[in-house]
Amino acid sequence: MTTLLLIRHGQASLGAADYDVLSPLGVLQAQRLGEHLAAMIDPPDLIVSGPRRRQQGTASHLVAAARTLGADFPDPELRPEFDEYPALEIVQGHLQRLAAEDPILAAHTQALLEHPAGSHTHRRAFEHIFQTMMRHWHDERVLAPDLETNTEFQARVVRGLQPLLAARGRTILVVTSAGPCGVGVRMGLGLDPWAALQASFVVRNSSITELQSRGGPPYLTMFNAL
Numbered sequence: 001m002t003t004l005l006l007i008r009h010g011q012a013s014l015g016a017a018d019y020d021v022l023s024p025l026g027v028l029q030a031q032r033l034g035e036h037l038a039a040m041i042d043p044p045d046l047i048v049s050g051p052r053r054r055q056q057g058t059a060s061h062l063v064a065a066a067r068t069l070g071a072d073f074p075d076p077e078l079r080p081e082f083d084e085y086p087a088l089e090i091v092q093g094h095l096q097r098l099a100a101e102d103p104i105l106a107a108h109t110q111a112l113l114e115h116p117a118g119s120h121t122h123r124r125a126f127e128h129i130f131q132t133m134m135r136h137w138h139d140e141r142v143l144a145p146d147l148e149t150n151t152e153f154q155a156r157v158v159r160g161l162q163p164l165l166a167a168r169g170r171t172i173l174v175v176t177s178a179g180p181c182g183v184g185v186r187m188g189l190g191l192d193p194w195a196a197l198q199a200s201f202v203v204r205n206s207s208i209t210e211l212q213s214r215g216g217p218p219y220l221t222m223f224n225a226l
Helices: 024-040 053-068 087-101 103-114 120-138 150-165 178-189 193-200
Strands: 002-008 046-049 171-176 208-213 219-225
Touching (some): 046 053, 087 103, 103 120, 120 193, 150 171, 150 208, 171 178, 178 208, 178 219
Parallel strands (some): 002 171, 046 171
């Protein structure tokens, strides 16, 4: 039996000049998760992290906290397969064009500009914009020569997960982002690619999604646990 824990990074710095940095709360979330895992499981055989700073920072704080409690957690290894999907590039590069074609998307874009960040209206507008843009990306209405497609993204994550799941009798932690966690849900339940993106919309910071495998296709045993 192989047990693979997909962990979303702690809270990043949304709204700051650099999103790809853990917030103080994100650091605390990673530390608490490391303490929890040190108490709940034997030291994992392998810990891997995606390449983003928020992913690597979460892995580092998690491991340091576990070691403080005497758990012999290994150093994280960098795996580019577990990078996030290009959400910022999708929204910034293509929202204006698609909003010009979609009155509802245009209205939500205007609401985002008119209401203060953190307000209910602002949050709802952002949610609608983000999910609509991701649907367009899935449907290949958002394309650019240097932009990874949804098909390429999901294939990349699957390529990263398959050899880890094939390692018999191991416990492996993968510190990544919401998108790869959604791909794991898709693999564990045999869902379609759009379902993987939908799952990613609700993955919480520092949550655990668990896949288990006995050599065949993995199955989902836990999703979005805190």
